Amino acid sequence: MDVDGSGAGRMVRAARTINRCVVLGLCLALACAPSVVVGLFVSATPLGLMLYVLGLVAVAPALSAGLYAVRGWRRDPGAGSARLFLRGYRMNVVDVLRWWVPTLVAAAVLAVNVGYAGDHVAGPLLRAAGIAAGVVLALWAGNALVVSSFFSFRTRDVARIAAAEMFLSWRVTLGLACLLLVAAAAVYVAGDGAMLLLAWVFVVLLELVARPLVAHVTARFTPAEPDAG
Incomplete structure (x- = not known):
């Protein structure tokens, strides 16, 4: 079978791509399920939002x-999707949680401030400022996610690089x-079910956008191709 140019070869590649996306979607759904379960039991109040x-x-x-799995496909087309996902999770979970947990705490505080802004005289202004700060925090977190997924930096360096790249790689920031x-x-x-069903699409597009x-972080902060994790 000519897997390079024939119709059958294109079908094989298409089937392989579909299989990878299905497996990635299942892995993401299982890994994100605890967050979705929490969302089912909170009320639509500022405290519930926190x-x-x-x-x-x-x-x-x-x-x-x-992200690790999607990048792994490009480097090793024969690698299994689930194996890449599990390897990436094991390698990156600690580094990611070091900045992600404080980020969530900050986001929760912002959520409460936005939710209770109506109780203050300057409520509309406080709400607008809180939403703007939340957007900046989300964009920074997106950069930090990419950096900590593909590079082995200290947490404070991840924070600094993610902040700098918001401006240095502004096209990526816009895409994010x-x-x-x-x-x-x-x-x-x-x-929340949409998060489970569409998480794989978000990851594939984020890897492409980022x-x-x-490339910019590699050129500026590493002497050679970085080790993932």
Whole structure:
């Protein structure tokens, strides 16, 4: 069978790609399920929103493992999707949680401030400032996720690089903002189940969007190709 140019070869490659996406989707769904379960039991109140945000602790390690797996496909087309995902999770979970947990705490505080802003005289201004700060925090977290997934830096260096790359790789930041907007809209319209069903799409697109950022960080902060994790 000519897997390089024939119709059968194209079908094999298409089937392989579909299989990878299905396996990635299942892995992400299982890894993110605890956060979705938490979301089912919180109320639509500012306190409930804070608990919902804190319940997202499982999401970033899962997305990091997904990024590792997607990049692994490009480097080793024959590698198994589940194996790459598990390897990425094992390698990156601690590094990701070191910045992700404080980020969630900050996001939870912002969520409460936004939720209770109506109780203050300057409520609209406080709410707008809280939302703006939340957007900046989300964009920074997206960069930090990419950096900690593909590089072995100290947590404080991940934080600094992620902040700097928001401006140095502004096209990536713009692309990330679009992805986050679409993801937030999907969750708002379809509920938390959309996060499980579409997480693999988000990961695949994020890996694609973030390639210039990875290349820039590689050129500036590493002497050679970085070790994942």
